[in-house]
Amino acid sequence: MSSEDVVPLPTQGTPVSRHGMFGAKTTGDTSGFGGLVVRQAARVSSQRPYGSYFDEVADELERAYPEFGDAIERVVVHRDEITFHVQRARLAEVAQTLRDDLKLRFELCTGVSGVHYPQEIGAELHAIYHFLSMTHNRRIRLEVSAPDEDPHIPSIVSIYPTNDWHERETYDFFGIIFDGHPALTRIEMPDDWVGHPQRKDYPLGGIPVEYRGAEIPPPDQRRSYT
Amino acid sequence: MTATYDAYAASGTDDGTAEGKVFNVAGQDWDDVVKGVTDEDELLVINMGPQHPSTHGVLRLILTLDGESVTEARVGIGYLHTGIEKNMEFRTWTQGSTFCTRMDYLAPIFNETAYCLGVEKLLGVTDQIPERAQIIRVMMMELNRISSHLVAIATFGLELGATTVMLNGFIEREYTLDIFELITGLRMNMAYVRPGGVAQDLPPGALDKLREYLERMPERFLAMRKLMDANPVYLARTKDVAYLDLTGCMALGITGPVLRSTGLPWDLRKSQPYCGYETYDFEVATQTSADVYGRYLVRMQEMDESLKIIQQCVDRLTVTKGPVMIEDKKIGWPAQLAIGADGMGNSPKHIAHIMGTSMEALIHHFKLVTEGFRVPAGQVYSAVESPRGELGVHVVSDGGTRPYRAHFRDPSFTNLQATAAMCEGGFVADVIAAVASIDPVMGGVDR
Numbered sequence: 001m002s003s004e005d006v007v008p009l010p011t012q013g014t015p016v017s018r019h020g021m022f023g024a025k026t027t028g029d030t031s032g033f034g035g036l037v038v039r040q041a042a043r044v045s046s047q048r049p050y051g052s053y054f055d056e057v058a059d060e061l062e063r064a065y066p067e068f069g070d071a072i073e074r075v076v077v078h079r080d081e082i083t084f085h086v087q088r089a090r091l092a093e094v095a096q097t098l099r100d101d102l103k104l105r106f107e108l109c110t111g112v113s114g115v116h117y118p119q120e121i122g123a124e125l126h127a128i129y130h131f132l133s134m135t136h137n138r139r140i141r142l143e144v145s146a147p148d149e150d151p152h153i154p155s156i157v158s159i160y161p162t163n164d165w166h167e168r169e170t171y172d173f174f175g176i177i178f179d180g181h182p183a184l185t186r187i188e189m190p191d192d193w194v195g196h197p198q199r200k201d202y203p204l205g206g207i208p209v210e211y212r213g214a215e216i217p218p219p220d221q222r223r224s225y226t
Numbered sequence: 227m228t229a230t231y232d233a234y235a236a237s238g239t240d241d242g243t244a245e246g247k248v249f250n251v252a253g254q255d256w257d258d259v260v261k262g263v264t265d266e267d268e269l270l271v272i273n274m275g276p277q278h279p280s281t282h283g284v285l286r287l288i289l290t291l292d293g294e295s296v297t298e299a300r301v302g303i304g305y306l307h308t309g310i311e312k313n314m315e316f317r318t319w320t321q322g323s324t325f326c327t328r329m330d331y332l333a334p335i336f337n338e339t340a341y342c343l344g345v346e347k348l349l350g351v352t353d354q355i356p357e358r359a360q361i362i363r364v365m366m367m368e369l370n371r372i373s374s375h376l377v378a379i380a381t382f383g384l385e386l387g388a389t390t391v392m393l394n395g396f397i398e399r400e401y402t403l404d405i406f407e408l409i410t411g412l413r414m415n416m417a418y419v420r421p422g423g424v425a426q427d428l429p430p431g432a433l434d435k436l437r438e439y440l441e442r443m444p445e446r447f448l449a450m451r452k453l454m455d456a457n458p459v460y461l462a463r464t465k466d467v468a469y470l471d472l473t474g475c476m477a478l479g480i481t482g483p484v485l486r487s488t489g490l491p492w493d494l495r496k497s498q499p500y501c502g503y504e505t506y507d508f509e510v511a512t513q514t515s516a517d518v519y520g521r522y523l524v525r526m527q528e529m530d531e532s533l534k535i536i537q538q539c540v541d542r543l544t545v546t547k548g549p550v551m552i553e554d555k556k557i558g559w560p561a562q563l564a565i566g567a568d569g570m571g572n573s574p575k576h577i578a579h580i581m582g583t584s585m586e587a588l589i590h591h592f593k594l595v596t597e598g599f600r601v602p603a604g605q606v607y608s609a610v611e612s613p614r615g616e617l618g619v620h621v622v623s624d625g626g627t628r629p630y631r632a633h634f635r636d637p638s639f640t641n642l643q644a645t646a647a648m649c650e651g652g653f654v655a656d657v658i659a660a661v662a663s664i665d666p667v668m669g670g671v672d673r
Binding site: 078079080081083107108109110111113114115116128130132134137139141160161162163164165166169186187188189190197198204219220222224225 | 303304307309311312313315316317347348350476477478479480481490492497498597598604605606607609616618620622626627628630631633635639640642643672673
């Protein structure tokens, strides 16, 4: 299954993510970089057949979890990996099915990882869960999103106790509140820390450094090519 | 206990924070300290760490003790958080190697390889990595596994009071680090594995040095085993201590030697091979005792298996020639490194080429080094079997020249959650054995 099989969904006028480059503006811009328009990557969705063992997993999940159609928003197969985008309210039920169903048997969750997409209005915060089935030697991924105004995602610690610290870490770094977590506190940052450092609106920090007469700006203020 | 004023023990103030009498322990006789404890049934809350010598760095254990037995064990981490993942978002994909190598500082090659496999998967170039580069990666990983397990066993001995074990382990580790120094120029945090291959080919004499190493190590491992395997004191401290069965491991997400000590032969090198591990002949070490002693034996056996793999790598490297960096000029690092009068840098041949003969080569070099290559938008999860278990990396790209997000699922972080399950109900002395058998590296835990 290659990336060519991924079909873009109709998007709401694909927002522009960036204009120009190298700080070039229209006036006196002989490079032409000032006119550069970079559009945001389109939302993609894969169609069946997914290939590999992915169809089997999807079929079995559909059978074992009747609300599959409602709960799964879309499926993406990319680089030989499958991602199920799940409605956040249904996350715990899907995880429970993944763990308990004999033909799925994803007995190990290798944690949750947060990603912040400030440009995705209404779904800025993503939590991505990686699952491993040792029985069938398979891996899949669930992706859940929550808006910034309501950063709540149900906790799956009661199903996968290993996610205790992982959810605390994601809360610490992104501010996602995992409802039902037994003790959702900061884990890496000090308890009285303000802000959630891995969010894109949180600056990296740093000071300019002088080197042989030239001043090197801190990393987040250097020229960026993306 | 003296009755002088103590700021930490100011329980007389009614700010509601002090829950009981606080005792400061600073090296005095323990009997003097506990003299202050009047109530026989009182539970003692002890802060062990973050600067305690037996906590593998800056781990803080909050133990509730009823006499000598632990009724509750909680873990405090975060003392070594350095924001590596955040920093990587502001550097190019290649520079990421330099950052992530510093996470689990006892297993730098694994951090780099896990990350680079993720980047390569996202680029879709996994099958274009030259064979020689893959063999070197496997060899470096196995050398690193040995050096990491040696520290695990050495510090474990030290924490149980056996200095000889510690010295033995560290001496052999030095030999391993010498090889790293010869090949990469650095003993730790090498940033040797890069997206597309490895930084440079083996220097002259490296294979001979490796053959010497392979001759020396088996008898050294044997000597260590003779000292410990049947040592009654060692057995008393490790047998049936910190028991954690397969069910517990699954629920808590434990992988690596701790999981294999329960009898499950789960090793990503066998079950989901990468870097060509499926072509090497080796066994997965397991034990069934699920205790500290079993984890020690698993590590010892794994070092023997690693030597077997290194031997096969040396044999292959003798006959396999070719590049060690991907041929794709849009991804592969443009220059080969060489040692000059002022240290390591771009090779004189390459500098002569870009500065003297080819303007295009200069532009290409400049673009690739300052701007870096672009990685198609998407996300991947790639995992390797590090000495401590499954080291996973979740890499997200928005199509740019920097990682949009790189998250590491460090095995130390996850495995440390087993502390409570292993320690509660046991004795204080066993806490040290339990934590040492998890072998957490705080650089990886806190990142």
